[in-house]
Amino acid sequence: MKKKVIAIVGPTAVGKTKLSIELAKRFNGEIISGDSMQVYKGFDIGTAKIKPVEMQGIEHHMIDIRDPNEEFSAADFKENVQTYITEITSRGKLPIIVGGSGLYIQSTLYDYNFSTMKRDHDLTREMEESIASSGIMPLYNRLVKIDPEQANKIHPNNHRRVIRALEIYESTGKTMTEYQKAQTIESPYEPMLLGLEMDRDLLYNRINERVDVMMAEGLLEEVRDLYEKGYHACPSMKAIGYKEFIPYFEGVQSLDETIELLKRNSRRYAKRQFTWFKNKMDVTWYSVTPETINEKFGIIFEDLAGILK
Incomplete structure (x- = not known):
């Protein structure tokens, strides 16, 4: 029988982390980060990396496994996550992938055959x-x-x-x-893709507010530390939440301009995430608001109950 795998997808700031914890508690799961940037040590605030206290004792994987100057590709992600899926399932637990990196999740669930040729x-x-x-x-x-x-x-x-x-x-x-x-369209797993979506204006307001919270939590200091350690030229620093600060550190952009640019880029990224998952993957979507999110979670639990017996 194929291994069951849940993937929780959707745009940034929509509530995926909260849902993943509740699902893991109810269905004996372990969580695998599906975010391409949370693999990097020191990239905490800008990636909205889950804090240990927020994990509520649930085992998490694919977090802090690379230094900022190391490369990490979709092929690397696929290899690592497929290993974790096997290990988690062997312990009698449910693998739950959470994140917004569409190609990374798709390549894992549908076993993309990345070119294995040696680098020239x-x-x-x-x-x-x-x-x-x-x-x-x-x-x-x-x-x-x-x-x-x-x-x-x-x-x-x-x-x-x-x-x-x-x-x-x-x-x-x-x-x-x-x-x-040329990739196969059949998954080697039994994937259940759950998508959270939200009214665009409401989502964009949440994204703007999240950036303000990140700044209050020390995002500027986090990025400055990485910059001063010499990581500013690394591919990891081209991520949203980090690249926007480099012109500020170089004296060609004000902090207010930097924050507004970060908010704009985050909103645009959320739009691209949503479009990817809508067009590329067979996702069951649940529309949420801050007021209805717990009610929708209850519906999701009911929908999964019969499948995950």
């Missing part, structure tokens, strides 16, 4: 030198011509992903989009 370090170095001398746009524009669908998913500032997409094409003759479309 000479080609990588050549492209890195090109970026250093001419900037990213010549390479990014090349990716737009070769694989426009993949280029649309990658921000030009994400040099690592631009290089990797071009490297795959140059080494194999296939685009990354072609690799992804």
